[in-house]
Amino acid sequence: MAKGESPLKQFEIQPIVDINFLGFDISFTNSALWMTITTAFILIFFTVPFLKAKKTNSVSDLYPTRMQVAAELGFNFINSLLADTVGKEGKKYFPLVFTLFMFILFGNLFGMIPYSFTFTSHIIVTLALAMGVFIFVTVLGFVKHGVKFFSFFVIPGLPVYMLPLLIPIEIISYLSRPISLSVRLFANMLAGHTLLKVFAGFVSALGFFGILPLVFIIALTGLEILIAFLQAYVFAILTCLYINDALHLH
Amino acid sequence: MPQLEQVEFFISQLFWLGVFFVILFSVLTYITLPKIRAFLNQRDDFIKSHISKQDELIKKAESIIENYEAKLTEAKNEASQIINDAKDKALKESEDLIKATEEKIQHEIKQTEERVAKEKDTAISELNDQLKDSATNFLSKVTNIEKGNINL
Numbered sequence: 001m002a003k004g005e006s007p008l009k010q011f012e013i014q015p016i017v018d019i020n021f022l023g024f025d026i027s028f029t030n031s032a033l034w035m036t037i038t039t040a041f042i043l044i045f046f047t048v049p050f051l052k053a054k055k056t057n058s059v060s061d062l063y064p065t066r067m068q069v070a071a072e073l074g075f076n077f078i079n080s081l082l083a084d085t086v087g088k089e090g091k092k093y094f095p096l097v098f099t100l101f102m103f104i105l106f107g108n109l110f111g112m113i114p115y116s117f118t119f120t121s122h123i124i125v126t127l128a129l130a131m132g133v134f135i136f137v138t139v140l141g142f143v144k145h146g147v148k149f150f151s152f153f154v155i156p157g158l159p160v161y162m163l164p165l166l167i168p169i170e171i172i173s174y175l176s177r178p179i180s181l182s183v184r185l186f187a188n189m190l191a192g193h194t195l196l197k198v199f200a201g202f203v204s205a206l207g208f209f210g211i212l213p214l215v216f217i218i219a220l221t222g223l224e225i226l227i228a229f230l231q232a233y234v235f236a237i238l239t240c241l242y243i244n245d246a247l248h249l250h
Numbered sequence: 251m252p253q254l255e256q257v258e259f260f261i262s263q264l265f266w267l268g269v270f271f272v273i274l275f276s277v278l279t280y281i282t283l284p285k286i287r288a289f290l291n292q293r294d295d296f297i298k299s300h301i302s303k304q305d306e307l308i309k310k311a312e313s314i315i316e317n318y319e320a321k322l323t324e325a326k327n328e329a330s331q332i333i334n335d336a337k338d339k340a341l342k343e344s345e346d347l348i349k350a351t352e353e354k355i356q357h358e359i360k361q362t363e364e365r366v367a368k369e370k371d372t373a374i375s376e377l378n379d380q381l382k383d384s385a386t387n388f389l390s391k392v393t394n395i396e397k398g399n400i401n402l
Contacts, residue, residue, distance in 0.1 A: 011252045013252060027262050032266035035267065043282065046283075047282045051285075059300075064293075072286065075283070075286050098278060121253070128268075129267075
């Protein structure tokens with residue numbers, strides 16, 4: 001960190017290629033670059049190991065390669081996540097949850113590389129993802145249940161005089177879903193990266209004793225990698241729960 | 251905070267997010283995930299088919315063992331039957347032999363006794379005759395009476 005540079009400078013968007021389309025600025029920025037890298041990495045990581053997959057004819061063909069095992073791990077992880085939260089009907093939504101999880105996970109993880117850019121640390125990106133999920137599950141609920149979907153806001157088994165109080169609360173909690181979903185991810189990424197930068201500033205400022213914040217940074221980096229995974233997991237599991245709510249109401 | 255200040259890049263970020271999310275979603279949905287699923291299913295099917303084949307083989311082996319054991323007990327029974335028969339037969343034969351021998355011996359003893367008694371009788375009667383003869387001779391010589399006239 002250069003002197004006087006804000007720890008928030010790492011979140012600045014820098015255009016790489018200026019593009020103007022119908023008056024809209026859709027420049028290819030560092031954010032877009034890391035989205036490209038993330039997308040390319042996920043596609044390569046999960047597709048390439050299975051391109052040359054041969055038919056299983058004998059026991060020796062059963063052993064998957066290392067890359068296949070790694071890809072299977074991710075596949076089975078999301079598979080069991082969906083099965084546990086939504087059940088059998090959840091299979092249809094597997095590609096969506098898988099894409100969301102992997103996109104956010106590798107976005108977060110690549111953000112841990114020094115000098116890289118974390119596109120999930122931008123509220124506009126996380127809000128767009130969360131709104132996408134929100135609109136998707138709302139439409140799904142209406143397609144599955146029609147007008148009956150509104151009964152989702154009525155908690156069953158509650159005395160009638162409580163309803164005027166609780167229905168607005170339920171509606172507000174439903175509407176705040178995309179906000180909580182997006183802010184959780186954004187704030188975690190923002191706080192983690194800022195904290196790392198601040199302590200990195202102490203390393204050079206303290207001279208010899210800079211070794212103390214350096215040790216702290218090393219530990220914090222481990223924690224941040226955990227959070228990178230955890231936040232992607234939280235996003236995916238909440239998406240699953242919302243899908244479950246839309247499918248089964250209560 | 252650049253996240254809220256750089257409003258001019260909002261559309262760019264949304265645009266590229268949309269582009270890459272759609273690309274990722276489409277490729278994963280139509281190419282990658284079906285490939286992985288097919289791969290995993292194939293392996294599961296292979297394992298399942300081998301498990302069912304194994305069950306079949308185990309059943310077959312069990313039936314073979316059962317068959318073998320049944321045959322073994324049958325053979326054992328037959329063998330003990332044969333041994334018992336042979337024992338009985340041998341016992342009977344030896345008993346018969348002993349009985350027959352005893353009878354034969356008894357018979358011979360009887361015959362011998364009869365012959366002895368007969369010989370004794372003949373010997374006594376012969377002696378009697380001889381005695382008669384000699385007595386007749388002696389009397390005729392003494393009395394000069396013809397032998398034919400003497401009647402003892």
